[in-house]
Amino acid sequence: MSNNNIKIRKCLFPAAGYGTRFLPATKAIPKEMLPVLTKPLLQYGVEEAISANIETMAIVTGRGKRAIEDHFDISYELEHQIKDTSKEHYLTEIRNVINNCTFSYTRQIEMKGLGHAIACGETLIGQEPFAVILADDLCDNDSDSVLSQMIKLYEKYQCSIVAVEEIPAEDSNKYGVIAGDVIEDNVIRVNDMVEKPEPQDAPSNLAIIGRYILTPDIFDIIKDTKAGRGGEIQITDALLTQAKKGGVIAYKFKGKRFDCGSVDGFVQATNYFYNKQK
């Protein structure tokens, strides 16, 4: 029995992808550990989840991703080395993260797509609604993080929520694109979604970015979802099944978002955060 009427307590981070666009950097370093300034992408994601009052982080990793587990753990040698020195403050942020949440991990054995990666997380999530953050989409908003905006919406509608952003028509083949009916400012009840459509086939200019709230029936739906575009099990296809029953809302979030899975987006994010901290 699934229960949607409870708080969002857990955040899933699919982080098993190969990150081929960042080779050779990602040959031995997980893409999610690439730093924007001094902080790895995944830590930004975890801090966003913490800002939305989530304390349980569930991470789907793969081969070659052990640096992620080491990052969210104590390094005794380092602690010992810099304790009571002028450099100790460099550890403050990551100490806060480690002290304020728990981490659990599972591995996606074969990279069969984002939908499949999310299904691998079932063992860590169980039968409750949960958040999903793709750490390579880096979001920033000063007052209220994107995930915490979405959680407020979940409390109202109690169904799956996808964050969407307006994109130029020529970029539609990089995203899942939605269509639906506006039900309040910036909120759309989704009735169609297509994974990576060519511009002429895109149902709108609203693209799904890497923030989701999902109800737990998604796990069974994914199991029944056949491989779609690129031979991968697409979360967009599974969400369409939910959407057809009226169970998906798209939200035009407030804030900035950088596609750090691409070199251009990564450089833009780096410049943005550098200028912001000056």
Ligand code: UTP
């Ligand atoms: P991407 O489409 O960006 O793929 O995945 P990728 O492999 O990470 O990067 P490129 O395209 O090879 O450069 C979007 C998100 O879904 C996760 C990735 O880790 C990333 O956070 N993902 C994707 C998985 O966890 N498993 C998969 O099988 C596919």
